[in-house]
Amino acid sequence: MDYDYQNASNDSDFVTETLDDQVLSDKPRILLMGLQRSGKSSIQRVVFGKMPPNDTLYLESTTKIQKEDITRSFIDFQIWDFPGQVDFFDEMAYDPQDIFGTVGALIFVIDAQDDYNEALHKLFTTVTSAYRVNPNITFEVLIHKVDGLSDDYKIDTQRDVQQRMSDALADAQLEYIHLTYYLTSIYDNSIYEAFSKIIQKLIRELPTLENLLNVLCSNSGIDKAYLFDTLTKIYIATDSSPVDMQSYELCSDMIDVCIDVECIYGSAQGSSPHNLSILDTTGRNNNVMDGQQTPVSLDDIRDPDNESLEQRSVQQQHRLQNSETEASSLIKLDNGDVLYMREVNRLLVLICLLRQDNFEKHGLIDYNFHCFKEAVTEVFEFSRKRSTQQQQHD
Numbered sequence: 001m002d003y004d005y006q007n008a009s010n011d012s013d014f015v016t017e018t019l020d021d022q023v024l025s026d027k028p029r030i031l032l033m034g035l036q037r038s039g040k041s042s043i044q045r046v047v048f049g050k051m052p053p054n055d056t057l058y059l060e061s062t063t064k065i066q067k068e069d070i071t072r073s074f075i076d077f078q079i080w081d082f083p084g085q086v087d088f089f090d091e092m093a094y095d096p097q098d099i100f101g102t103v104g105a106l107i108f109v110i111d112a113q114d115d116y117n118e119a120l121h122k123l124f125t126t127v128t129s130a131y132r133v134n135p136n137i138t139f140e141v142l143i144h145k146v147d148g149l150s151d152d153y154k155i156d157t158q159r160d161v162q163q164r165m166s167d168a169l170a171d172a173q174l175e176y177i178h179l180t181y182y183l184t185s186i187y188d189n190s191i192y193e194a195f196s197k198i199i200q201k202l203i204r205e206l207p208t209l210e211n212l213l214n215v216l217c218s219n220s221g222i223d224k225a226y227l228f229d230t231l232t233k234i235y236i237a238t239d240s241s242p243v244d245m246q247s248y249e250l251c252s253d254m255i256d257v258c259i260d261v262e263c264i265y266g267s268a269q270g271s272s273p274h275n276l277s278i279l280d281t282t283g284r285n286n287n288v289m290d291g292q293q294t295p296v297s298l299d300d301i302r303d304p305d306n307e308s309l310e311q312r313s314v315q316q317q318h319r320l321q322n323s324e325t326e327a328s329s330l331i332k333l334d335n336g337d338v339l340y341m342r343e344v345n346r347l348l349v350l351i352c353l354l355r356q357d358n359f360e361k362h363g364l365i366d367y368n369f370h371c372f373k374e375a376v377t378e379v380f381e382f383s384r385k386r387s388t389q390q391q392q393h394d
């Protein structure tokens, strides 16, 4: 196993901040709803607070809405954790417009180890009431705590939940309300996988990111590439080849390994991500990229007529080595594959899975990675400008 890892976030950075009502920002919201003890707070703490799953056993029941602003993460949302016992559709006590007006996703958690009749009833009333207030919400259903269930039982439970909900919505002539179902547990990667899919629906730039990853993979001999949010291990985009759990788990575990190694051996210098965001990187490497790169393909590099391209790539490498400070890491697997991680900025890392013979031309991969990085930075810079303009317009 080879490591070349310089800088990464520190454990102490894995913090979310609980907000008072007075200081709430206008960030898009993700709501966590469901019956008492279904696992909402555990999910929030494990995914966004890095709590070890076993520690959730000691969590106390939530008594009021917990609003958390996810900081130092690419995912710029608020998570609202609702106490299971309160009826938020009691219009005397709560204004549904306040709660659901600006929501991105409503995640409803069902405890699959318990009798879920009541949960289905609550899911139906929650979804239909929230839809009336804001039809743009995406509804996500986590069939949760499936770690204790056999594979057959999991599938049967999902089928049953899905069938009963679609029957109930059809009876109410609301079949156009779309729900997405996930089998999850905090004890494995399924919760991250589900959150990745949920968050991706809220990222406007997703199709562009996917295209960029496709171009990167096809030009660099990469089999699979994920763009991960470093803090949460949620992948915000991947190339269009199918996601298999095994490759996803390897890549996700690599983040943990790298962070652990960095915590032990890394230098403290520049490790604070406070002042770093995807937007900060725009000026950082201007001298490197000149804004004129195009990805290079493996075929280009093997073609002897293309020597100048190879030279260009090598020169670029030298310049990059002199000016780059972002982290990278390499893990060689027993089966001959290679896991290669590059930091896109302090919030995002790219992790690629490829065959070792393709990695021999890693100068090419690094060159293409820098084209990719520039493009990603531009995409988000463009989005940021557009949202600023829209806000000024409003």
Ligand SMILES: Nc1nc2c(ncn2[C@@H]2O[C@H](COP(=O)(O)OP(=O)(O)OP(=O)(O)O)[C@@H](O)[C@H]2O)c(=O)[nH]1
Residues within 6 Å of the ligand: 034, 035, 036, 037, 038, 039, 040, 041, 042, 043, 053, 055, 056, 057, 058, 059, 060, 061, 062, 063, 082, 083, 084, 085, 144, 145, 146, 147, 148, 184, 185, 186, 187
């Ligand atoms: N087996 C298993 N247990 C889980 C999982 N997720 C949460 N739990 C357990 O479920 C119990 C309740 O979890 P909480 O997160 O407190 O549930 P909650 O929905 O926030 O409950 P309220 O705050 O009362 O609404 C805890 O003991 C957790 O350890 C899971 O994926 N698998």
